[in-house]
Amino acid sequence: MDRNLVSIRLTPDGQLDILSKAEVAKLLDTSRTGLYHLYRKCSLAVLNSGIAMDNAAELLSQYESFDIRLLQQDRGLRLELSNAPGVAFVDGKIIEGIKQLLFTVLRDIIYVSNEIHMPEDAASDVVTGAVFHILRNADALQTKRVTNLAVCWGGHSIGREEYDYTKEVGYQLGLRGIDICTGCGAGAMKGPMKGATIGHAKQRNPDGRYLGISEPGIIAAEPPNPIINELIIMPDIEKRLEAFVRMAHSIVVFPGGVGTAEEILYLIGLLLHPKNKNLPFPIIFTGPAGSAAYFDRIDQFVGSALGEDAQSLYKIIIDDPQAVASEVRKGVRRVRKFRKARDDAYYFNWLLHIERDFQQPFNPSRESMTALDLNRDQEPYLLAANLRRAFSGIVAGNVKEEGIRAVQEGGVFELNGDPDLMGAMDKLLESFVDQGRMKLPGGVYTPCYRIANVA
Secondary structure, rough: EEEEEEEEEOOOOOOOOOOOOHHHHHHHHHOOOOOHHHHHHHHHHOOOOOOOOOOOOHHHHHHOOEEEEEEEEEEEEEEEEEEEEHHHHOOOOOOHHHHHHHHHHHHHHHHHHHHOOOOOOOOOOHHHHHHHHHHHHOOOOOOOOOOEEEEEEOOOOOOHHHHHHHHHHHHHHHHHOOEEOOOOOHHHOHHHHHHHHHHHHHHHOOOOOOEEEEOOOHHHOOOOOOOOOOEEOOOOHHHHHHHHHHOOOEEEOOOOOOOHHHHHHHHHHHHHHHOOOOOOOOOOEEEEEHHHHHHHHHHHHHHHHHHHHHHOOOOOEEEOHHHHHHHHHHHHHHHHHHHHOOOOOOOOOOOOOOHHHHOOOOOOOOHHHHHOOOOOOOHHHHHHHHHHHHHHHHHHHHHHHHHHHHHHHOEEEOOEHHHHHHHHHHHHHHHHHHHOOOOOOOEEEEEEEEOOOOO
């Protein structure tokens, strides 16, 4: 823990200058239905930008005395921080990028609270509309420039060789004018951005985008990396995933763990739907030579669970950053040509069909995890949706405050399904544990799940 705690008042410098009295009251409401605890948790994560962490409860416990208050004055809004982490300050002054992200947190939490209201059974287009409006409010949908956004997925818990590889891929992408979007944390979420900063600089591109998309359950466990220059906090993991795929022009997947497997299953499930059959969506799995076995295991699981059609949706490129970047650039051009021919927006993929099964928020508990339909007697895209939920539950049990508490109170999550499919899942998860992909290096992993009927 950083013992150098700081108390300070901040003004927004043109970012969300004023709030209504009702908005301030909601943000200071410490009841179960109030916004204070959510706001405090996300703000604390931002103040720890760049810190290696993968446990939200641990971060919150380290800074129990931290407090954040809003002061509504005649001249406008001010923030009052008490006992804030000293790592966010230099010579007593807050780092400018962290200050900007603090007001980003305020912007997104207030907007979602005020404007995004929908029943659990909301239609698919209503959910997509909510995602669009959150992104638009964050000024993420840029219409006055031709955006070339590579969404990079991968684990926060990766070794040095894999991290250096993500930087090299990012560098090659930056040289080709590609902007980077990630989940905004450490590891494979930081490396591509760090590499791209050098590629953009060498091309004298001062407008490189380093977009991080998170959600409240993740951001506290994985604080934003310091390269982020745009941060968006979506209300839940499902809307976060939809934001990724609606904005992406290509997706690059680096080695990761259970969270990366969740993202892969989400994307493959979408593209397996018949309505998305002819939609160009470039996907590349890549890593250094030492990661070849990891992608072999992922590919085997996808083939076993979802079949050859699913395997045909992506390319695997090992140990060749230039080939990855060139493939991304070619894929981006195909996407641009396809959307232009159909008058589709380039900044938001309206043509992508997303079923409600991929949008319905999943709240993992012992009961909901046991009830998942993990059997083959359903359409492959529906099986992918349920497998995604299973992996999402394990992510929650690993790192999210609510998931950790659910396991502590109700016991480990149990998964049931076709024995051969459960056997394939068990082998995949065991490989993640053996390779240290469930926790940051040096951490001891205690499984939050049990697979009940392995073949």
